[in-house]
Amino acid sequence: MIPSAENLALFALASVLLALSPGPNLLYLISRTLCQGRRAGVVSLAGTSLGFVFHVLAAALGLSAIFLTVPLLYDLLRYAGAAYLLWLAWSAVRPGGQGTFTARILPQDPPGRLFRIGLLTSILNPKIALFYLALLPQFIDASRGGVLVQSLVLGLLQIAIGIVSDLGFVLAAAQIAAWLAKRPLWSALQRWVLGTVFAGIALKLAFETRK
Secondary structure: OOOOHHHHHHHHHHHHHHHHOOOHHHHHHHHHHHHHOHHHHHHHHHHHHHHHHHHHHHHHHHHHHHHHHOHHHHHHHHHHHHHHHHHHHHHHHOOOOOOOOOOOOOOOOOHHHHHHHHHHHHHOOHHHHHHHHHHHHHHOOHHHOOHHHHHHHHHHHHHHHHHHHHHHHHHOHHHHHHHHHOOHHHHHHHHHHHHHHHHHHHHHHHOOOOO
């Protein structure tokens, strides 16, 4: 059973908002693009996207197994995920936070190495695994059954939206970075939008009934 139309629409909206308020993972792609060109950014994006698929599969299988064996633990995981999303919201808006388009200096690397670095950057980042474990349960209706299928549909939808958004940022990295450099208030607004989205998703759980 796929997610309900309401949950699917809300999740798609949340994914779009998150994509428009990019986080630390895009920082690597933007920095790579600014240091080595658009082609390097696209190759790196292919690697990071494949890494996200790995985490979605792992999270979907894990959530499905937890629900089938210990339903109460599944609910506890949802609440823990909400708390983690609130922490991410604070991290986005706390004083001293850096904007996404603050580029880092990176070495020149061949395409194969760029892909591997992007892939390992995603797979070896525990924050990505925690993010999916925190986000997916908020939009899964366990009463509909098919937790695995719902998790996969939501995860792959988020990845698709993220790829389209990240590709747009990579292709226009230089122009966007130059534009934001002249508008520091916009960079701060970007972080507040991201924090608001995370907090909104977490609060959604606080006001919904147990399914």
